[in-house]
Amino acid sequence: MRAGLATLTLLLLGVTPACPQAGVSPFDMSTERPATAAPVAPPQQNSATPAQAASDAGKAARQAQSPARRYLVPFSELVLSGEYSRRAWSVFLTPEQAAAATDLHLGYQNAVVVAPEASRLELSVNGSSVIGIPIASSDRASEISVRIPAGVLHAGLNDIVMSAIQRHRTDCTIESTYELWTQIDPSRTFFTFEGNQAGLWKRVEDLRAIGVDETGETKFNLIVPSMGQAASTAPVVRLGEALALMANMPNQAFEVSETGSKAAGPGMANIVVAPAADLSKVLASVPANADAGPIATLIDDPTLGPSTLLVSGPNWQAVNLAIDDIAKQVDRPAGSLRTSLATRTWRTPDVPMLLDANTLKFSGLGVNTLEFSGRRVRTDFAVGVPSDFYAEAYGHATILLDAAYSQDVLPGSHIDVYVNDNIAATVPITTAGGEILRHLPIKVTMRHFRPGDNTIAIEAVLLTRADTVCAPGAASSDSKRFALFDSSEFVMPDFARIARTPDLGAISGTGFPYGRAQYALPLIMDRAQPEIVSAGVTLMARMSVAAGRLIAVDSSTAASAVADRNALFISAISQVPPAVLAQVGISSDSSSTWGETVSSIRPDTETTFDEWRQQLRGSGWRGQISSFEDWMRQTFNISASSLRVFPEPVALYKPQGNASLVVAQEASPTEGGTWTVITAPNASALLDGARALTAQETWRQLGGHVTTVETGGDKVQTVPVTRFDFVETQPFSLANYRLVVANWLSANALSYAVVLTLFSILLGLATAGLLGSLGRRK
């Protein structure tokens, strides 16, 4: 414990100076072998404190002073809430990191109401418990540091599981469980590796260990000295995609610049990409073999620091070959079926991809058997569906639940299922006296399924007599009330598969349709502005991760030459051709007005009206009628749009003043292509917007026909698709078409009624004819 505290203080000392210093000194590591240049490598950089550099030079003991640091939390924030919470993800370590003696640091703070004697925070690495402590840090953040036993870590992905069991100090109500939280501080939660080797990358694959910075982000600095050349764009995008797939972190940003900055730190990498001739502009020394042929290697450059990735060759063709070498490791052939979505760096296990009917055991989905003694327990898993998933209107998945509840649990308790945080099913517990549920089928509506990964949460809300009484200490009682068994299953039925245009959700989920095209995707953007190129690479990289493979781009096509191909337009709005804007449904006069309009200060009439209606709801008999309407809507999801026979006309979208980025999609003017426009009032807004959009939480909200990201990056709005074209993705089969028709008719209820009526009349007439010719007649 004392040792731990010592490390902690050192660490604190170390952290603070790191930032100002990082950019300042060109380290004089040239005297040493590049590989030993400890401080600079991105994952470990804040070890590059002045103190450490000095000690290195003096060949001083390289113990605790110079630990390379690896932040663990791949999210901007991590809150474990409720009575039970569990998060699991994996961290990639290089062989050197795995071999080094490692300390784990954890910083957290919890809500005042969490009862320390009954609450525990646990962290395990690769299955061995590393931290298990009472949660008792409500007045200020606590930090813990422990030495990870040798042999626990290994090169490659290491599983981390963090879980919290929390109990309320005084209250036993369901509501009280929402007051329980423990916040993990990402900036104080990390590994430190002893030894100056641990922070360095030696192989290209080591870039997978890039990790995150203290805010959970990952940043690649692409340094392209010859950025102005037309030939540079496609290779840079391709390299960005390859790196994104390799690191596969949830929030990855790319910065493309001619010279690069010297900024370095955990979660950051410098990559130089250029033909050998241009290297001297940015590198202090150009490796000799760059002229000879394609190379992709890690160098220690005095200017850019150690562990800089150099991708080069005599000319752009050679550079391309070098990039291909990297890409080969991560690309997926076009024809191969995707069996899972790679999510391990932020959620383990990898999310299985469901392409057709399938049954998955909970144990395989990362849900373990769970026994629970509190009031409200929630656990979740994720499944992926393809971009041509078309069953949200009619479909039901089934959970075959194996669970048990004790005799303490009262009727009125319930088990709820949430899909992407929308309630999808409720199973009331109606019998007292306890019960073992064996493969109880729960129909889960697929209304909230989206292409890509979907989180399905199961929450049990348990009422007991003891909780009603709530005797002192009752909240912490540990008599088991509920158990969920990992033999439960998730059953996906056969579902309709056909893609639609437009559907931004498909891009978000699996990069569709760009991930599938047979040709290089025309990418129309202004190469002259580094912000726009950065935004382009960031977006393409994000799309590649979603698609699980590299997307080849063609940056030389002019907007007018796209014709019926897919295309991606990334530009400030003033530079998007008006015809393209009109095609994707953005009002063409927005190019002049957007960005200047100040958000209106007039009160929003509609919102105010709604508020009033909300307030007066349920009072009097008129209120009863409107609550009947509500009930109809809730129970049957009947809305005016489902009663349409013909789709309503699409109104041109006009960006509002506070939307900083607009993504809009439509089919190309002639059949066949899908055009997506990503635009903002100006280049820097576009880059900010692209970064905000590609962040994990925002990206998964991308959907509909138009998506806007508001300033600040956390408010996303979508304009739903009203009129769309089908795009066939599957070989013709009657069974699939039947389901497609079922889904379309489910979304267009009145159409079904009309068709049914017509067919019935037809049958009636046919029957009349039949009866007229069969049997006796008059």
Place this chain on the structure above:
Amino acid sequence: MRKLLIVVQWALASVCVITLVTLPISLETQLVAGMCVLVAMMLLKLVRPDGIWRLVALAFGTAIVMRYVYWRTTSTLPPFNQLENFIPGFMLYLAEMYSVMMLALSLFVVALPLPSRPSRANSNDRMPTVDVFIPTYNEDPELLANTMAAARGMDYPAGKVTVWLLDDGGTLQKRNSDKIVDANNAERRHAQLQKLCADLGVNYLTRDRNEHAKAGNLNNGLSRSGGELVAVFDADHAPARDFLRETVGYFDEDPRLFLVQTPHFFLNPDPVERNLRTFEKMPSENEMFYGIIQRGLDKWNASFFCGSAAVLRRSALVETNGFSGVSITEDCETAIELHARGWHSVYVDKPLIAGLQPATFASFIGQRSRWAQGMMQILRFRFPPLKRGLSVPQRLCYMSSTLFWLFPFPRAIFLVAPLFYLFFDLQIFTASGGEFMAYTLTYMIVNLMMQNYLYGAFRWPWVSELYEYVQTVHLLPAVISVILNPRKPTFKVTAKDESIATSRLSEIARPFFVIFGILLLGVAMTVYKVYAEPFKADVTLVVGGWNLLNLIMAGCALGVVSERGERAATRRVKVHRRCDFEINGKWHQGTIEDVSAHGARTTVLGVQLEDLAKDARAGIRFKLFADGTEAVLPVTIRNFERTSDGIAVGCLYQASEAVHHRLVADLIFANSKQWEQFQLSRRGNPGLLRGTAWFLRMAIFQTYRGLVYFWRDMRGRTSMTAAQLAEKRQ
């Protein structure tokens, strides 16, 4: 070729509808579609409920029913591993599927019933020789006298018709019975009937042994006679004058015709009608069968023999060695055999006989038990769906007729299913309140509307359900027993001439009160559950509503088993015939206004009130339809009153000679038109809403009446035991 095209067309349309119906669409779409179809059906009903539009409306209904079946099958069965839910749940499912199958079969049968055939009374048909068989077992000579007289009075050349009374009550076996009282009775009956037959010009025939019940008796008649055609009348079924004229002509038109069946028309109400007082205003229960189902069967050449009121061809019967007697419903069985041998049948939709129905609830149940058991035996021994020689439509028709009698099973299941949930918390139907509304409720309404489309004027809403329920309670054991021992049931003659002197509970009423009590507890449980377990109130309300429906039905049934005491049980038929009325030796002019099997009401002119006295003897003279001669029918006066036209006199027949019976028969049975008019007068479709409201009102009143009878009965019993105790003490 054209036929094939039409069939292909129909198959295509069906495939389209089935494809559409089996799409796994969402709940909202189902709700919208259901509502649209309901509205369409209602509109069609208002605008054009007949012809092609009737078929279109039925197609609408079929689509919704099929959607229900699809959903019910794919989404609502409890999981197999919860056996306590699955077993009752699956039984309920089977019961529902049985109902749907019966609906489909009846749709087929009555999709397009043949219109009534034109009257043949005035056509110049050949008059083949006819033997008229009147089998009897234990009926009163008086009743037989009327029937025989009516048979003799039929309009047919005298030499060509022979009437036979086939007496199974006076066989040698009976007369030599070891029980001396029985033997004496049989002997007396034998002599009495022989005399009556001689008087009426009827051949009396009996046999040595009572083998094969009614079928054996008829076969005995067949072997002793030689007419080309055979007409069969039950002992209480008196034919109208034009019976043979309306029927025999068909046999010359089609040489392969074996049967001309006519409807059974009843002069008295059945116990349900009598106790609910619906006889005068609502179509009788059997009118649905004779008014529409037989016509539907006729379209498919599957109209079958109903034991009486029919003419058969002897040469056809010879092929099967007479009437078949394996089952206790020899009539239907014979028809299946002959249909399977390629013979044809015809149904004439015109009441040409008038008969009596069982008067008490117990004998009503007895009659239905025989039918149900007989049909089960046919199902067991002749299995119509796989019977060789039958055409496909005939197989379907016979399936419909025989499988119908399995109804006690689904009825019983529908009755107890809600109780599983209310009392034992079993989840035997997994659906949410919303699904129940979108699927089940729509289905139920559509089902009722389809019934209304099919049978509207012949069967009012909920009446089928009531009849099925009141029979189920006692038929269920009967059907189970025949399934277990198919050869055990024996032919029992239904008593039809009982009367009920005082109001009382039927002797087999007890189970109805028990069921009513349990269902009432179910309602109490519903209320309790709604308040105690609000989290599942929606399901509780749905199930409770279902239970309430059962309770209403059970309450109405309490009225059915509470027998009203009534004097004149038989229906009076309006006749309007000129007559002369004799009182104290003086003749007065008069009109016979209406007649029943026992008496008549006449309006007499020029007579003084003081001339009349109760129980005074009098006479009515009128001209017979049969031969135009006049004769006097002796009567006694029961009552009299002054009306605006004269004095209305109610009298009772005092038939002492054969000729008197001819007069009575001529009065009541001569004119079949009057029966038709009476039937038409109560036909009329009240519609689903009005019909439901009417039923509800009646059910509430009958529940009340039933409970009053029950209370009286209990009180009567306790006072009786008290009296017995007092007697003992003394």
